[in-house]
Amino acid sequence: MPDLVFAYPGDLNTPTGGYGYDRQILAGLRPLGWQVTLLPLGDGFPFPSQETINKASDKLATLPDGTLVVADGLAFGALGEVAARIADHLTLVALVHHPLCQENGLDTAQKHVLLEGERVALQHARHVIVTSPATSVQVQKLFGVDGSRVTTVLPGTEKPLPYPRPEGDVVKLLSVGTVVPRKGYDLLFSALAPLKDRKEARWHLDIVGGLTSDPACHADLKRQATDLGLADRITFHGAVPGDDLEAFYRAANVFVLASRYEGYGMAYTEALSHGLPVIGSGGGAVRDTLPDGASIYCGTEDVAALGEALERLIFDASERGRLEQAARIAARDLPDWSDMAGLFARTLSEIGS
Template sequence: MNQLFLAFPGNLDTPTGGYGYDRRIIAGLRDLGWQVELVPLGEGFPAPSAQTLVAAEKRLAALPQGSRVVIDGLAFGAMAAAAAALDQHLSLVALVHHPLCLENGLTDGQAQALRESEHRALAFARHVIVTSPATARQVADLFGYPAQRISVVLPGTDRPGTIAREPADGVRLLSVGTVVARKGYDLLFQALSGMRERNWHLEIVGGLESDPQCYRALLQQIGDMHLAGRITFHGAVPPDALSGFYRNADIFVLASRYEGYGMAYTEALAHGLPVIGSGGGAVRETLPDGAAIYCGIENVPALREALELLIGDAGARARMAQAARTAAEGLPDWRDAAAQFAQTLQELAL
């Protein structure tokens, strides 16, 4: 039987794209007959306490000699010393959703420290798995990691089946993502502030606890821009409820500053939604022409122009929705993703 240990920081049930990817890959590998043992590494990553790091290293050191261990990049990049100590004991694979130093809201010193730590840690990774070609290039460029030892395993998408949207009073906008600076909700609000005369409502689905200061600032921004009543935060919701939000929306918009892949974009495509997106990293490659409008990075005028177009033109929405459904047919599902993940690990054992 194929066996794998998967080590993760924090709570695996955290409702973010990265943890969601981990959960679906774990489930998919188990469906393929793999024995996947979970190794919790503790809280606070990517800036854990010294005690957490010591405890995490002890948990990993207790695994059988030669074990194949995939460590989520949110933890791996902060575990350079542990990776060095475990190099001869375990076969370490890093699962990098995006380089830690590229998270928004970091000081220059914090970003540099994370870059140096991740660079040191990756030197002891036998292989790196990433979720997009863009992230593969960044890992190679930022850390000098050999490109031939990086594998891309794209996230899967669920197939929601036929969707019949009920008519609504006004255009229903949907944005999905944890409320943190990187998701660019402040940019989206700026774009919408010039469109108060239009009939629209924005639903935001995503955890509110990761950055309370960011959430408070966004609430203040809504008040200052006189958008109260036009924007609703729903927090994190279960998968079935999230699919309901996609089914009831008319337009998906996410004004991210950066994405390692952008699973919310592809879920929107799978639900037949026209997409407006922005950001660096993998965003441009994730958004297909015809089904999506790419607005660059932190470009509020471009976001507003795209929103004006789609809110005001039902025909354009319908054409892009059809293109979205067509594009989604070429996306991998989660069985495909798990099979590719398994193949990557099996090739390492040869």
């Protein structure tokens, strides 16, 4: 039975796309015969305290020689000096969801620290697993990692049974993602503002995603919603359990996420798998993740394009229906988690052989 240690920051049960990917892959490896040992590295990443770095270093240094360690990139990218010390006696595999320096809201100095730290860390990884072709390109371009050391393992999707889309007097918009600047909720609010007084249809936006990662961002968004006259049209629900999230997908009429950047964009494919018309934006992998004909891509930080897409789907029921049907068809081609766990396992086996 092959063994691996999975090293990760924070709480593995955190309801975000990155942690969700980790949980699904680990759950898929176990039925394939892998013995997985979890190794928490502490909180505060990607800017951990020196105490956290020291403790993480000690945990990794005490592992037996030759141990296969898969490290989530949120932590690994901040442990460049640690990786340099332990690379000779551990088989290090980095799991990169997106380059840490691509997060929005960072100042120039922070971006530089993350860029250089992740560059050093990845130089000492035996292999790098990424979650999209776009991230593969970024890892090679930004950090100089040779393409032969990079494997793309896409996120999978679960395929719920078809169900009728709810009908009512209010068009329900759904956005799923942690409330941080990168998710572009400020752009979405600006795009929705001109539509608040339209009489053809009423609408409401439900936002599902953690509120504690950047409390200042949450406070700014609440002020923006009030200033734009949207406070009664937008509800922040915070992070919710999986069953509750499923209920939000089932109750929605349109999915919209105005991200500035995504390493993949799991929420987009989850929405497609639920047969939802999708409006998306952003750099990174977003353009590749959104299928033509089943979604509307609005570029990056283009409020006008977002507004046009929202107007089109809020006020035209037939257009919503057309994209809903196309989304269900596109979802058939999305990979499932068991296939992706199998690819992940084969990649690890080849590294260890």
